[in-house]
Amino acid sequence: MSTSNETESTAPGWVIRPAAGTDWPAIWEILEPVVRAGETFTWDRDTTEEQARERWFKQPPGQTFVAAGQGELDGVILGTGELHANQGGGGSHVANAGYMVHPAHGGKGVARALCAYSLETARAAGFRAMQFNAVVESNVRAVGAWQSLGFEVLATIPEAFRHPRLGYVGLHLMYRRL
Template sequence: MRTHETTDSTVPGWEIRPAAAGDWPAVWEILEPVVRAGETFTWDRTTTGHQAFERWFQQPPGQTFVAAGLGELAGVIMGTGELHANQGGGGGHVANAGYMVHPDYQGKGVARSLCAYSLDAARAAGFRAMQFNAVVESNVNAVAAWQSLGFEVLATLPEAFLHPRLGYVGLHVMYRRL
């Protein structure tokens, strides 16, 4: 568990902890608008709650975690993440992860904290690196956050993502050693 305290009294603190099945309704409340918008994740925009649950709450060796509010926001799920092997077999030593944050808590460091937590969890699980296969290049805040945590853009696949407003944009493959 990782706790994030803040000195800014307008920004509540949070803890990153493993998700419990009872967190699912709050997690789906975060995932559904992101999936429906189709701007930052490569998921089918018609993904159902059941399909999302199966995909996000992966069984071991994967793990799902949440950023849960502290203090007056105790119990509020501010964001969520998941961690799993990027590939099987000979590629199983490289992790992959994804993160989504409730709109009310975006821009406050929650996604960055979720990523930092996943890097520690991946290292503890024996992964040697982490790779993001499809970071939408127009998601500049995410790209900057991941770069600040040591990820490099190794390649950009041109026009690999159909953004609902911007048309075809690139997908970055991002990587860092653990």
């Protein structure tokens, strides 16, 4: 499987493009508060910047990408995503991805656009499906966005996520064919 690093997608007010190394400070500015909050990602809340960079930046056939503002927000990184094979070997034809959006730009469709971009990029790279292994059930905006893009909840693992405010909540396994 291979993917072009030249793929870009545009939406109102932003362009989605592969991330460059120079995007890292803006990406970390998005990732750090999400990771520290511990409400939507299964990462350790004390993940260091170095660990986050190693985990977020993907090599082909995977890709790390950003939604970069245009117009009045020219160059501002609004959100970021990463795409990779969910498993190796016999499972390498199923993609997995994750997305984070800067809090100042939440609710504007950036995460949904990042997901749509990753679906298109995964399909072009030869993946046959996409699977999300751990969507926190209390993250209803994300669940709704992914369902609007054709994902279905295949299972919910009860109390599999320890939410810092809500206690134990379920994790959804979500899937869609490409």
